[in-house]
Amino acid sequence: KNQVEQSPQSLIILEGKNCTLQCNYTVSPFSNLRWYKQDTGRGPVSLTIMTFSENTKSNGRYTATLDADTKQSSLHITASQLSDSASYICVVSPNTGTASKLTFGTGTRLQVTL
Amino acid sequence: EPEVTQTPSHQVTQMGQEVILRCVPISNHLYFYWYRQILGQKVEFLVSFYNNEISEKSEIFDDQFSVERPDGSNFTLKIRSTKLEDSAMYFCASQPGQGFQNTIYFGEGSWLTVV
Numbered sequence: 001k002n003q004v005e006q007s008p009q010s011l012i013i014l015e016g017k018n019c020t021l022q023c024n025y026t027v028s029p030f031s032n033l034r035w036y037k038q039d040t041g042r043g044p045v046s047l048t049i050m051t052f053s054e055n056t057k058s059n060g061r062y063t064a065t066l067d068a069d070t071k072q073s074s075l076h077i078t079a080s081q082l083s084d085s086a087s088y089i090c091v092v093s094p095n096t097g098t099a100s101k102l103t104f105g106t107g108t109r110l111q112v113t114l
Numbered sequence: 115e116p117e118v119t120q121t122p123s124h125q126v127t128q129m130g131q132e133v134i135l136r137c138v139p140i141s142n143h144l145y146f147y148w149y150r151q152i153l154g155q156k157v158e159f160l161v162s163f164y165n166n167e168i169s170e171k172s173e174i175f176d177d178q179f180s181v182e183r184p185d186g187s188n189f190t191l192k193i194r195s196t197k198l199e200d201s202a203m204y205f206c207a208s209q210p211g212q213g214f215q216n217t218i219y220f221g222e223g224s225w226l227t228v229v
Contacts, residue, residue, distance in 0.1 A: 034218075041203075041223070041225075042222055042223065043118075043205050043207075043220035043221050043222045043223050044157070044205075044220045045220070046217050046218065046219075049217070089157070091157075098145055098162060098164075098169070098170075098209065098212055099145065099147050099162065099207060099209050099218040100147070100159065100162040100169065100170040101159050101162075101170060101172070102149075102157075102159055102218075104156045104157040104158070105156065106155075106156050107156075
């Protein structure tokens with residue numbers, strides 16, 4: 001069964017600090033991995049998209065890494081801001097093109113405090 | 115920035131009633147999707163729609179569910195006879211074309227509560 005597991009479940013950090021969120025997946029076949037940010041009660045917003053051939057992808061203060069051999073990904077957030085408080089969801093796609101049958105993780109709930 | 119819009123934002127309905135959730139995808143997008151998220155759980159795939167027909171659906175998407183794009187603009191999800199377990203946030207999404215590099219845009223969601 002396709003699974004995406006994320007850790008930690010929740011995280012509290014001080015503003016300005018860095019953090020790293022982890023994702024392990026057992027999705028097959030594998031096409032690409034996406035990280036989304038989801039504010040409470042809102043829709044997910046795309047942060048990064050990586051295929052199996054990409055090791056790293058950055059989007060501003062967000063940097064995602066992917067190790068397709070070990071089926072692990074991480075999302076690193078630098079110089080955190082209060083507005084980074086949200087759930088961060090790892091999403092794996094088995095298809096090369098469409099958004100059908102995306103497998104979502106349960107997310108890591110990040111809280112950035114003063 | 116263009117966005118996917120969904121209505122209503124929140125609907126409360128009695129068990130057994132029909133519900134229609136509406137979505138306006140981003141103009142010129144070709145692929146449309148419905149996902150749902152039961153409170154405290156993962157987002158789950160329901161159905162994908164392309165070229166005016168369902169292209170893929172999940173086990174969740176049984177005969178009680180249907181989708182259509184009646185006017186080339188709106189994309190609707192209908193639940194014929196709602197059950198308590200249908201209570202969830204329903205997300206519409208659209209994608210400009212096929213290809214992993216095409217960002218998937220999600221709407222803000224419609225929160226459905228079945229009582």
